[in-house]
Amino acid sequence: MSLSKDLKNFPAYAPPPEGHVSHSRLERVLRAGKFAVTSELNPPDSADPADVFEAARPLAEIADAINATDASGANCHMSSIGISALLTRAGYSTVYQISCRDRNRIAIQGDVLGAAAMGVSNVLCLTGDGVGAGDQPGAKPVFDFDSVSLLRTIRTMRDEGVFLSGRKITRPPHLFLGAAENPCIPPYEWRPERLAKKVEAGAEFIQTNYIYDLPLFERFMARVRDLGLDKKVFILAGVGPLASARAARWMRSNVPGIHVPDALIDRLEKAPDQGAEGKRICVEIIQQIREIAGVSGVHVMAYRREHLVSEIIAESGVLAGRSPRRTRS
Amino acid sequence: MYRIRLFAIRHSRTFEVAYQLLERTMVALDPLFSRIGYSRVEKPVALVERGFKSLLFDCKMCGQCVLSSTGMSCPMNCPKELRNGPCGGVRPGGFCEVKPEMKCVWSLAWDGASRMKHGDKIGVVLPPVERNLQGSSSWLRVSREKAAALREARSARKAALAKSFPEARKIEPAAVPLAPERDEKEPGS
Numbered sequence: 001m002s003l004s005k006d007l008k009n010f011p012a013y014a015p016p017p018e019g020h021v022s023h024s025r026l027e028r029v030l031r032a033g034k035f036a037v038t039s040e041l042n043p044p045d046s047a048d049p050a051d052v053f054e055a056a057r058p059l060a061e062i063a064d065a066i067n068a069t070d071a072s073g074a075n076c077h078m079s080s081i082g083i084s085a086l087l088t089r090a091g092y093s094t095v096y097q098i099s100c101r102d103r104n105r106i107a108i109q110g111d112v113l114g115a116a117a118m119g120v121s122n123v124l125c126l127t128g129d130g131v132g133a134g135d136q137p138g139a140k141p142v143f144d145f146d147s148v149s150l151l152r153t154i155r156t157m158r159d160e161g162v163f164l165s166g167r168k169i170t171r172p173p174h175l176f177l178g179a180a181e182n183p184c185i186p187p188y189e190w191r192p193e194r195l196a197k198k199v200e201a202g203a204e205f206i207q208t209n210y211i212y213d214l215p216l217f218e219r220f221m222a223r224v225r226d227l228g229l230d231k232k233v234f235i236l237a238g239v240g241p242l243a244s245a246r247a248a249r250w251m252r253s254n255v256p257g258i259h260v261p262d263a264l265i266d267r268l269e270k271a272p273d274q275g276a277e278g279k280r281i282c283v284e285i286i287q288q289i290r291e292i293a294g295v296s297g298v299h300v301m302a303y304r305r306e307h308l309v310s311e312i313i314a315e316s317g318v319l320a321g322r323s324p325r326r327t328r329s
Numbered sequence: 330m331y332r333i334r335l336f337a338i339r340h341s342r343t344f345e346v347a348y349q350l351l352e353r354t355m356v357a358l359d360p361l362f363s364r365i366g367y368s369r370v371e372k373p374v375a376l377v378e379r380g381f382k383s384l385l386f387d388c389k390m391c392g393q394c395v396l397s398s399t400g401m402s403c404p405m406n407c408p409k410e411l412r413n414g415p416c417g418g419v420r421p422g423g424f425c426e427v428k429p430e431m432k433c434v435w436s437l438a439w440d441g442a443s444r445m446k447h448g449d450k451i452g453v454v455l456p457p458v459e460r461n462l463q464g465s466s467s468w469l470r471v472s473r474e475k476a477a478a479l480r481e482a483r484s485a486r487k488a489a490l491a492k493s494f495p496e497a498r499k500i501e502p503a504a505v506p507l508a509p510e511r512d513e514k515e516p517g518s
Contacts, residue, residue, distance in 0.1 A: 101409075105457060127409060127416040130427040141409065148413035149457045164457075182417035187436040193452065194414040201413070201454045209417055256418030256426045 009089070011119060013171065021158065021204065022176040024121035025093040025324075026065040030205060030234040035290065035318050036297030038095060038207065038236055039063040039309055043077035052078070052086050058306045060092060062313040064324045065122055067095040067207070067299070071102060073255060074134025081111055085118040093324075095178065095207075096120045101128030104144040105153070109163055112154055116173030124178040124207060125150040129256050148201045151179055155202030179203035181235075183220035184213045184259040192223040195233075205234040207299040212242075212260045214288055221292050230294030237289045240301040241308055242278035245269040279308055286316040330387070331431065334406070337385045341401040341441035341448075344385075348397050355472030356479070367473060375466035392462030392470070398450035400441020405458075407434040412455040 016022050020031065029036045039059040044051035059066050068083035084096040096115050098108060112123065127147045131139045145153065153164050154177060161172040179198040183191050195206065211217045217237065224230055242248045245268040248260045264281065271277035286298050298318065302309050313319060337344055362370050375390070382388030382403075386396060389405035395412065396403060404412050408427035415435035418426030423436040442448035462470075491498050491505055498505040 127411060129418060130408060132427060133418075143409045143411070144460075145457050146409070146411040146413050147416075148454055152454055152456075180417055182419075185417070186419050186421065186423040186433070187415065187439055190415070190436070190439040193439070197414055197452055197454060200452070257416075259421075 016174050020176075022121040022174040024065070024176040026095070026122050026205070027176040029064045029324075030296055034322065035320070036064045036234070036236060037062055037300065037313055037319060037324065038065045038067060038297065039300040039302070039306075040067045040069060041083065042303060042306060043069055043080075043083055045077055047078070049086050052083050053090065055306065056087055056092055059309055060324075061310050062319065062324060063093075063300075063309075064297075065093040065095045067097055067124065070097040070099040070126065070128070071134070072097075072099075072129065074101065074129050074131045074136070074139070076134070076136060081115050081118075081120075084115060084120045088119040088121075093122070094120060095122040095124050097124045097126060098150065099126045099128030100143050100145045100147060100150055101131065102139075102142055104142055105164060108145065108150065109153065109157065112157060112173055112175070113169070116175060121174060122176045122178060122205075123154060124180065125154065125203075126180050133254075133256055147179055148197055151177055151198060151201040151203055176204055177202050178205040178207060180209065181206050182209040182257050184209070184211060184216045185257055188216070188220070191220055192227055192229070195224060195229055196227055199229055199233045203233055205236065205296075207236045208238040209257050210238050210240055210259075210301065211285065211289065212264055214285065216259075217289070218292060221294050225294050234296040235294060236297040236299040237292075237295055238299045238301055239282055239285050239289065240303070241275075241282040241305050241312060242268060243305060244274040244278065279312060282312050283315045286312070286318060290316070290318055330384070333385060334387050334403070335432070335437070338400060338402045338437045338441040342444045342446065344401045345397055345445045345447070351468070352471060352475070355468055356475050359472060359476035362469070362473070367469060371466060371469060374469050375464070378466050378468050390464050391458050392465040392467050393458060394467035394471075395455060397445075397447070398442075398453060398455070399435075400438040400443070400445060400448065400451060402434050402438035402441050404434060404438065406431075410458065411435065412458065 020027055026036060026038065039062070041055050041059060044055060056066055066087060068080040068087070070080040071077060080097045084094040087094045098111070103111070115123070125147045131137055131141045154175060156162060156164065157169060158172050158175055161169045163169060181191065181195050181198070242260070245265050248265050248268060251258050252260050267281070268274050268277055289295055289298060300309050300312065379388065379390055386401065386403045387406050388403055391405050404410065408425065409416055415433050416426065419433045419436065420426060420429055423433050425431045425433050439451065442451040494505050
């Protein structure tokens with residue numbers, strides 16, 4: 001088979017549009033000043049691509065990009081690079097999540113090139129939850145990079161065209177670089193400073209962990225604006241529907257980095273239909289977040305409630321008639 | 330020891346000054362170390378360094394000490410060995426995600442840094458740890474590199490001066506001194 005036949009299903013490797021770092025649809029939407037929506041896919045415990053497309057379907061209607069988690073909570077599922085590659089080939093826009101927990105610098109830099117070659121154009125750099133949180137607590141934690149040094153490394157690969165060793169990359173990857181932030185957990189006063197460090201390292205967009213405590217998030221954003229960070233990075237606030245008061249309490253004590261205020265749990269508890277109330281709360285939070293200066297979008301994480309995402313976004317009205325459909329990259 | 334480590338972070342300003350003094354002493358000792366041979370002093374110095382820093386900071390001898398940029402809170406005590414700030418899993422009250430009985434190393438680092446004169450160094454992005462330096466003395470590495478940089482700066486200035494006034498140097502060498510006294514201190518001072 002000839003090379004051109006091999007390459008027939010791959011988009012041309014062209015330079016990104018003027019003023020952009022990648023071909024990412026998410027980058028395009030954000031730079032155009034539109035309120036962006038991203039959402040997290042529940043990765044299958046299966047080797048069947050049909051399960052990936054099934055999981056992506058409810059999110060594709062409303063999401064400018066779909067995040068493929070990298071063994072979140074240290075639980076083993078289909079890999080982020082596999083999901084990102086499958087979905088990207090099928091025309092969905094994806095965010096390839098890289099956690100520093102499971103792979104060292106040699107593996108990660110290689111995967112970054114592999115993902116870019118498959119057409120992936122958004123990367124989210126994460127530290128990763130400790131192995132103790134997951135289903136295989138005896139695993140060896142790697143943490144060769146941290147999220148910040150990872151960001152700087154991928155930026156160097158993209159902008160300087162070299163590996164961390166200085167060895168040349170003949171075709172550097174075009175990637176829109178993202179990082180996470182968690183405004184609602186300690187040390188509160190240093191979280192904005194940490195965000196500044198991530199921006200300094202190369203972050204171009206931020207997806208936060210769940211925001212259930214709006215006053216806390218508003219305080220964080222006020223400091224972010226004081227530091228001028230909202231002008232340097234696109235911030236997408238993390239949201240998600242709570243299934244019930246019991247589920248909220250469980251999440252709070254078992255999933256690292258989740259803060260749910262007691263008042264919210266009380267409200268859920270008193271509601272006749274806790275699921276519907278959780279959804280209503282989520283819509284309200286999105287609408288309130290929309291009004292906060294410096295926020296560029298929302299990131300919806302609805303674990304096992306993906307079927308609700310489309311309705312939540314429609315009810316919140318944040319897309320303002322825009323319809324993110326399937327497009328390349 | 331955890332309690333001594335907390336003490337050191339509470340007194341980060343004092344330790345910052347002590348560290349500056351130590352660094353100056355080590356740089357001054359460079360000619361001696363060079364004569365004996367750095368490879369020969371490596372083991373005894375690393376031993377002393379390990380003793381002191383294990384006691385005070387629960388040092389893990391990563392070989393690339395960054396204590397003065399992290400509020401005197403050693404980042405290698407973070408179970409994820411993060412070098413650039415806390416992770417997103419810090420528990421209420423500022424406790425560690427992985428070791429809930431321990432305060433988050435990076436919460437403490439930022440507190441320590443806020444008491445230090447050059448605490449803003451905590452904002453500088455640090456590279457990943459070079460694991461092949463594990464166990465080596467970072468005191469020696471720092472002083473050796475600093476002494477080398479000083480020497481280089483000095484010889485560069487000497488050369489520049491001599492190059493600008495080649496005839497003068499030829500007929501009257503004292504008029505184009507190769508080593509001005511003030512260069513014996515830090516560059517720029």
